[in-house]
Amino acid sequence: MSAEAELRAVLQRQDPAPTRAPLPWRRIAARATDAALPWLLPVALVALWFAGADRGWISAQVLPPPQFVWDTLRDLATSGDLWLHVSTSFTRVGVGFIAGTLLGLALGSAMGLSHRFEAYVLPTFNALVQIPVLAWLPFVLLIVGIGEPLKYILIAKAALVPVALNTLQGFRQTPVALREVGQVYGYSRRQQVMEIVLPHAVPTLFTGVRLGFTKAWLSLVVVELVASSEGLGYLIVYGRQLFQLDLVMAAVIVVGAIGYAIDRLLDRLETAANRRRPGGAR
Amino acid sequence: MSGIARDAAELAAVQPLRPAEGSRWRGLVLPVTALALWWLLSSLDIANSALLVSPAKVFDTAAEQVASGRLWRALSASLAREATGFTIGTASGLVLGALLGLSPLFNRIVGPSFNTFKQISLFAWIPLISVWFGLGDVAKVVFLSLAALVPVVVNTCDGIRTVPPGLLEVARVYGFTRWQTVTQVVLPAALPAIFTGVYLALIYSWLATIGAEYLLVSGKGIGNTLIEGSEHFQMDLVIFGMVVIGTVGWLMNASARALERRLARWTGRAT
Numbered sequence: 001m002s003a004e005a006e007l008r009a010v011l012q013r014q015d016p017a018p019t020r021a022p023l024p025w026r027r028i029a030a031r032a033t034d035a036a037l038p039w040l041l042p043v044a045l046v047a048l049w050f051a052g053a054d055r056g057w058i059s060a061q062v063l064p065p066p067q068f069v070w071d072t073l074r075d076l077a078t079s080g081d082l083w084l085h086v087s088t089s090f091t092r093v094g095v096g097f098i099a100g101t102l103l104g105l106a107l108g109s110a111m112g113l114s115h116r117f118e119a120y121v122l123p124t125f126n127a128l129v130q131i132p133v134l135a136w137l138p139f140v141l142l143i144v145g146i147g148e149p150l151k152y153i154l155i156a157k158a159a160l161v162p163v164a165l166n167t168l169q170g171f172r173q174t175p176v177a178l179r180e181v182g183q184v185y186g187y188s189r190r191q192q193v194m195e196i197v198l199p200h201a202v203p204t205l206f207t208g209v210r211l212g213f214t215k216a217w218l219s220l221v222v223v224e225l226v227a228s229s230e231g232l233g234y235l236i237v238y239g240r241q242l243f244q245l246d247l248v249m250a251a252v253i254v255v256g257a258i259g260y261a262i263d264r265l266l267d268r269l270e271t272a273a274n275r276r277r278p279g280g281a282r
Numbered sequence: 283m284s285g286i287a288r289d290a291a292e293l294a295a296v297q298p299l300r301p302a303e304g305s306r307w308r309g310l311v312l313p314v315t316a317l318a319l320w321w322l323l324s325s326l327d328i329a330n331s332a333l334l335v336s337p338a339k340v341f342d343t344a345a346e347q348v349a350s351g352r353l354w355r356a357l358s359a360s361l362a363r364e365a366t367g368f369t370i371g372t373a374s375g376l377v378l379g380a381l382l383g384l385s386p387l388f389n390r391i392v393g394p395s396f397n398t399f400k401q402i403s404l405f406a407w408i409p410l411i412s413v414w415f416g417l418g419d420v421a422k423v424v425f426l427s428l429a430a431l432v433p434v435v436v437n438t439c440d441g442i443r444t445v446p447p448g449l450l451e452v453a454r455v456y457g458f459t460r461w462q463t464v465t466q467v468v469l470p471a472a473l474p475a476i477f478t479g480v481y482l483a484l485i486y487s488w489l490a491t492i493g494a495e496y497l498l499v500s501g502k503g504i505g506n507t508l509i510e511g512s513e514h515f516q517m518d519l520v521i522f523g524m525v526v527i528g529t530v531g532w533l534m535n536a537s538a539r540a541l542e543r544r545l546a547r548w549t550g551r552a553t
Binding site: 062124142217245 | 333390391398406407414488492505
């Protein structure tokens with residue numbers, strides 16, 4: 001609800017003379033319209049797509065009919081090809097993301113806990129961060145070749161950066177007041193970190209991990225598009241090479257759906273983590 | 283977490299953090315050591331010499347690329363494309379974002395579709411774009427516009443929708459027309475968020491520029507320099523390309539940050 005609508009709702013509630021309640025069927029109709037609105041555009045687009053393919057406005061080489069895409073998707077799923085590509089991609093993103101996250105957490109917390117380490121490492125880290133994954137690709141490619149390690153390294157790098165930076169930020173933003181409370185209670189350094197700094201850093205840390213996954217998934221697709229002979233990204237390139245746009249679109253849909261599902265999952269986890277943060281109820 | 287908070291975090295993740303303490307020389311220790319080690323290793327000639335090129339060789343390549351004008355040609359081609367795509371994407375993103383933010387009806391109709399659309403990994407569009415627009419500049423600009431569009435839409439829309447209700451109430455009390463409310467209250471209040479979107483768009487479109495040169499291989503650009511180096515096993519060219527791409531990204535980041543600081547001062551004064 002927009003702020004304006006919210007405001008209007010509040011104002012209406014304070015109205016001393018309540019307006020007559022609308023008839024139930026009218027309310028139902030209004031609610032049905034509201035629920036139907038988001039479907040208007042996709043349904044119109046798909047209808048146009050169907051009609052265009054049916055009437056031959058667009059050639060199937062440029063935009064295959066929806067039926068084709070659906071059939072291809074079903075074929076992929078039933079023949080087991082899809083699972084092969086999905087599991088390859090999952091392995092890559094899993095290994096890369098976990099390695100990158102662990103390294104990022106270690107690097108970020110080392111920088112967050114020791115000002116000296118930070119002074120030595122952060123400037124170099126900042127400089128390396130400026131180079132995007134795609135620019136690292138040829139460099140790593142020449143060194144380790146085109147095998148799996150290439151994908152792991154690049155995906156890990158993509159995940160590492162946001163995790164490390166958010167971890168560092170999370171460690172830095174402990175409120176001074178809380179730190180002073182720790183001092184008053186005579187906390188040891190270990191207690192300070194475990195009981196004050198870390199709990200306070202968790203939400204920021206989680207944001208980093210989530211961003212890390214987004215970046216890892218994006219990099220997976222890029223790396224598979226450029227240098228791979230298996231996986232979802234490869235499926236897209238393969239379809240493109242054969243001029244099978246139905247295959248391309250089916251693979252794009254799968255990539256989007258998986259990315260969305262995992263993003264939702266991490267969103268849930270993040271909300272749960274945020275609810276548990278100290279003072280998170282505010 | 284709302285989109286806007288996530289984008290702020292995303293921005294934090296692309297912006298280099300400042301070291302907490304002054305002492306700049308400490309930051310130099312690591313790069314200087316690495317450089318010395320690199321130089322030592324390459325002069326000892328123990329490893330594959332094709333890959334372990336010496337720093338001097340990289341420097342020579344860099345000098346040659348600069349002197350022959352090849353760097354300039356590649357870089358200007360890339361930057362011109364980026365500027366076009368960034369401008370188109372940002373402009374259409376502002377319009378779309380403003381519509382989504384201002385009109386609840388438009389938002390209800392288009393919002394969910396847009397949110398689904400933006401889930402699709404950006405680079406996955408490239409094969410489709412290449413079929414629809416070819417491999418030339420048009421396809422690249424379409425892709426770059428798409429890269430710039432998404433963050434601008436998200437942040438503009440969220441910025442408009444999260445205008446403090448108190449401000450809107452003031453506008454109501456003063457009997458502002460809808461147009462006055464939008465131009466004098468909503469847009470100024472949403473400006474920082476909009477700027478975040480534009481900033482992200484600048485960074486994304488630079489990444490997309492490199493990506494487009496990779497995946498829509500045709501023409502000249504700094505990404506093509508990298509590919510050339512990789513195909514001919516010229517590590518010196520690859521390293522040179524990486525440094526150039528990193529430097530351009532850093533310059534964009536730094537200028538956007540400077541602009542943001544200025545903007546923050548300005549909005550701070552206005553309120």
